[in-house]
Amino acid sequence: MTLRIEDLTVSFPTGPVLEGVSLALDRGEVVGLTGTSGAGKSIVAEALVGALPPDAIRTGRITLADAPVAPRTVALAPQHLDALDPMAPVGRQILRFARLAGRPVDVPDALARVGLPPDTARLYPHELSGGMARRVLLATALATGADWIVADEPTVGLDEVAAGRVLSLFTDLAATGRGIIVISHDVCGLAKISSRIVILRRGRQVETAPADAFTGTGTAFRDAFSRALWNAQLAPDAPC
């Protein structure tokens, strides 16, 4: 079964923010999505879950097994931490997402999957560190039990160990038959877990590179921007 985005274009009254993006994702696969800030990565995520702002105009097709994708097929772990309800404890928020999907959830287990202790359930968002909040957002998406998950910048604010644990969680989830799109600036991290990485620049898809292109000095990339993006990660103080 394949989740497919074909020629996705999103415009606002001020102009287009995404033009002609296409990607395909199979069950059991992790696909990375990267690019510079403002390239339109989060817009792809919002289009996938049908949560574009009301003034957005979308063209192109998003299909699952060649049929238009139904609401709630794809779950999203959003980028911004204020997507957590400031007035509800973490445990209740995880329960809300499970109930929306009509499935039961074991909150301590849901927290453990993202590397959080069970007593996190009674904390409110303002009592969480940035990294904890990001993992709670991921837990809310996982609580829906969706087969297709988009994680928008899931490792920002996490230390290396925690980031590594979250990234390996995606490969574990993919191994259970889920399809995962991970949006990140961390090309190194993406290269370790993704089968392909889609590279965006100013709303346009520069290329979709296989994971093995992210080696050496990036000579396998077709586009100069992709090479530059990769080489920027190879700085001496941040070896990949």
Add this chain to the structure above:
Amino acid sequence: MKAWLPALLAGRLIRLAWLLPLAAVGLFTLISLAPIDPVQAYVGGRTSQIGPEQRDAIAAAWGLDRPAVERFANWLGQLARGDLGQSITFNAPVMQVIAARLPASLALIGLAFVLSFVLGTALGLVAGATRGRWPDRVIRTIAVVMAASPGFWVAILLVAFFAVGLGWLPACCATPPGQLAAEVTLADRWRHMVLPVATLSVVGIAPLVLHTRQSLVAFLDSPAARHLSAHGATPLHLAFGPGLRHAAGVALTLHLAGAGELFGGSVLAEAVFAWPGLGQATVRAATGADAPLLMGIGLATLLFVFAGNLLADVAARLADPRLRGPA
């Protein structure tokens, strides 16, 4: 007990400890400076029957021949013994006058408080959940009209329509005039409450509707609500589920903090409907320059408003955990 609650209560009690004496001095000063002579107010139309010696005797009996500072010190001394003094207007201990009339006022204020909160919050939630559609437009129009309507005008309209025009409801008093207390049924009491409670509620509903709607709209536009919507939550589910705490928490805080306005409104409603509560006693005490009763009612009002504000602080912290820092 929540960790923030004792700290909040202690802070507010300290505030009350300096607020009460300050209010007592302020009240006494205002009453002393008032251009109403209590003896003249008491004598009224019997001026020709009461001579200067009798006037002096009355003034001396009430302690009005003493300097204001000495009268205030005497009042404080009585207060320390738990005695609020003697009401000139009612010729009874102030404590007794307040205790006799407080239940009637509290019944009026309490019912109006609950009614306006339930109606105001529910209508605000419906308006917010149907933003831009006809239910929202209808509710907002009604709320704006109500917000612009003076309480006394609403009271007169209600009396003209339901009491005089249709004859459905009584326009006066807490019980049918001339009827013995034993003959008054519960239904009679409820019927007499309808118009005063409606008048008092109308004043409180409009701001609640508009604030609740706005709080809910702010939540519905928030990233948290968009995250839930992206996973299947409808506006109605958001409004009466997660949004309830965002909107109703603000509404309850606002409503409790408005206890003073409710008390002020009850003075007006009691005057219009001849309701035998503290509001009516306040009007009589003011026109009769009844200093002990005015002082007693003033301090009781202060405690009432203070309790309302304290409960508002507690409600705000219960609703929003981010406020549970040091008071």
